[in-house]
Amino acid sequence: MDNLDFVSFMYVILTYAAFAILIIGVVWKIIVYAKTPMPVKIPLTPAPKTKTGAFFRVLGEVFFFKSLYRSNKSTWVGGYVFHVSLAIVLIQHVLRHYVYDFYHGNPPAWYNLLVPIGLVFGTLILISLVYLFLRRIFVERVKFISVLSDYFILVLLMLITIAGLSEIVFQSPAALEKSVVQLDAFFNKLFIFQPFDIPHNPFFLLHYTLVLILLAYIPFSKIMHFVGIFFSPTLAMNDDVRENRYTDERTTRLTI
């Protein structure tokens, strides 16, 4: 904890706080979902009869958004493009850090591909978010069911993407590389609880602050759908009630 300037000190505290809220919140919600009883088997028919079938059904949901594809293809385009591009950008973020560390500062030639990948897929994220936002405003039936948090989360994600893209677009590659190298040290030291200075690049700090807000907001929002989908009774249950009777003793405590 030596010679941190004020900005770095604030950001170290905010980083630890945001990740703590995220991890504790998500674990708490997982426990709550696991403990809630389910009195009746309600897999949506046609339902798989075996647990393996139910497992592959959930995988189909996670990797291809299969039920959304079959029900509303235009929504599927927006949602799927957003999620896939976001996954690729997140992998690119993590990869850039670990590849740099792995090669001890002398990365191979394909390292230079990572920034253009971030640019292309970041733009795709922004386009799909704008598409989903316009859909939420102009399609009457979706507007009727939307609440403030739906618009808020779309706007927050758009701002994060714009801030991240602005890092690439409005800076020279050398300046970007410099802040990335300083960032490597910042995160490495955070994991071992020895705080280090954060790069003072304003584009980066804006992007990072918005990301921390998003992380702290996740356990309280509908983004928990990445956890809930595994507990969803309409997808994860198999249809074998004729062979094996299904009961859940915990539901007897219902008083209504």
Next chain:
Amino acid sequence: MSKEHYHIHKLTGKIQTPKLLRKGNQASEFTFLALEEDMETLGFPKKLQEGWQDKAVGVFKELLDNNKALKTYMDICVRCGACTDKCQFFLGSGDIN
């Protein structure tokens, strides 16, 4: 209730999303109260009682704690709207609530 207040949703053979009218076709606008003698015979209170909102919320909380589907879906529903044009109740009645 005079007929001109109602908007009766016509069912043709084709399935099409009804227009989202906010007045004139919602069940909550035209509540028919039960007869007081019937309520008395059944042992229910005759009028809406004090604190009914808290009781209703309490019942919903108990449902939430005892049904994994309800709890999960209330949390994770992303309001994508893919269900809205398929809901049998909406398609059949035109009532957006």
